[in-house]
Each structure stands twice: as C-alpha cells, then as structure tokens.
Amino acid sequence: MMNIVVVGLGEMGASLAGILNTQSDNYVVGVDINEQSLRYAIENNLVSAISSQLCDVASQADIIVLATPITSIEKNMHQLAKMVLKENVIITDTGSTKRDIMAMAEEVLTPINIKFIGGHAMAGTHQSGVIYANKHLYRHVTYFLVPSSISDSRRLQVVFKPLNAKFITIDIAKHDALMAIISDVPHIVAFALMNTATAQLGPATLFGQYAAGGFKDTTRIAASDSKLWADVLLSNKKAVLESQKQLIKQLDLFSQAIENNDEDTLITLISDARQSRENL
Known part of the structure; x- marks a missing residue:
C-alpha cells in the first residue's frame, strides 16, 4: 500500500488526490486548513482520510505532495525537516516557479537525506478550490520535474502514472x-x-x-x-x-x-x- 499525503486541496491538489485515490494500492490523505474543503474531499472520495495538521500524518507517508501557494510550500518544508519521516519518503510540490523552492529544499531537506523532487504541471484553470477537482485535469499535459541533488524522478513517475501526464525533466533556470x-x-x-x-x-x-x-x-x-x-x-x-x-x-x-x-x-x-x- 502506497501512503500518499496531499497538502492543499485546491483545484490542483484535489484533482491529483482524486486521481491517485482511485488506485486500489494507494491510500491518499488530504491535508488542508479549511474544514469545508476536507469535508468535501472525503465525502466525494477524493481522499481516503483527512487531517488539518500535516504533522499528524506525515510520518506514515511514502510520498508527500505540497500543493499549496509557494510561501506555504516553503513553510511546510521547514516543518517537514523537523519531523521523523520514513527513510525513503519522497517530497514533491506543484509550485509554478522552482528557483526558491529548490533552493529551500537543498537548504533544509537535502542535508538530512530527504528526497525532494520539484514538480509543476501545465494544468489548471483560473478557478480555485476543491469543488473544481477534475479527474482529467492532468491528462496529456506537460508535467515538469526538477530532481534535487540526491534524487531522481523515476519512482515518482511510476506512482503518478495514473495522472496520464507527459513527464519532462528540466533544469531550474x-x-x-x-x-x-x-x-x-x-x-x-x-x-x-x-x-x-x-x-x-x-x-x-x-x-x-x-x-x-x-x-x-x-x-x-x-x-x-x-x-x-x-x-x-x-x-x-x-x-x-x-x-x-x-x-x-x-x-x-x-x-x-x-x-x-x-x-x-x-x-x-x-x-x-x-x-x-x-x-x-
């Protein structure tokens, strides 16, 4: 069983969670500070479990997806760096810019051997919120991946295969x-x-x-x-x-x-x- 934690249940995060949650070998936990978003996600089978606190669910995760605004992604990385996580956990994000995020990952996660892979799919609309979750959102779209200095993206691509995205490795600049x-x-x-x-x-x-x-x-x-x-x-x-x-x-x-x-x-x-x- 692959335990996947998705932090941030907006359009992008909720869509990703919903797609991965349809796979029988995945157990997807949604994390959000908005109680209504959590309730909608669990009631509509976008996730298998919910939590308002990342710290309550991170330790059991095989993959953690940070699908929040960029400033929140950076805060979450600092929090994760202080937690006890699985040895082979992969942390990834959905931020649309990569320089600051990857620099933060190299600063706080790489030194403690946590694998981080930057991610950004060319998907989404101008809409925001869990109610806009779309099981076809990632289909055939370019999904950029930026590995860190101690990780590659092959394992993540295997887990994310149900998205039906086109994965492309690219450098930050x-x-x-x-x-x-x-x-x-x-x-x-x-x-x-x-x-x-x-x-x-x-x-x-x-x-x-x-x-x-x-x-x-x-x-x-x-x-x-x-x-x-x-x-x-x-x-x-x-x-x-x-x-x-x-x-x-x-x-x-x-x-x-x-x-x-x-x-x-x-x-x-x-x-x-x-x-x-x-x-x-």
Missing part, C-alpha cells in the same frame, strides 16, 4: 524563464488590461455587456486567485521582470508605428504574431 513568458507575464497582461478598462470605463458592470470575445479571452485569467499569483510573481521576480521588458519593447514598437501612421510596420508586426500563433 530553463523552467522559470519559460514560465515567465508563457504563464506569468500573460497573467500580468490580463490583470493590467482589466484594471485599465475599469480605470477608463468604470466598473465592469457598466461595460461588460459590450465586451466581445477578444476582451473576454484576453482577460479570462484575470479571475485567478490573487494571493497565489502574488506569490508566483514574487518568487520568479528576475525572469518575470526580464520578460516584461521584452513585452514593453514590443508594445513600444506598436506605439511608434501607430504614432507614425506606419502601416507597413504594423502589418509586419501583426503578420509575425499571426504566423507564430498559427505555429503554436
């Missing part, structure tokens, strides 16, 4: 630079565009009825969890700021072309973007 441009900055764009619209037009209730697909598609992720995304952006600060600089350069090119009535440049900029989007 490449992962965080990639996330900055394909995930972090797009969220900033959505947040900024939504704030700009309300600043110019007033509350969304006043102009929302006129908004077409382009605006709605671009701002969909502006509905994301604010605390989670503040943590993500601050934890990937260097890569995010560099990617934002590149975006600002592109916006400046559009501004200059419009200011100069330069139709040829506008056509080139738009055509390049269209071709790249078609290749995506």
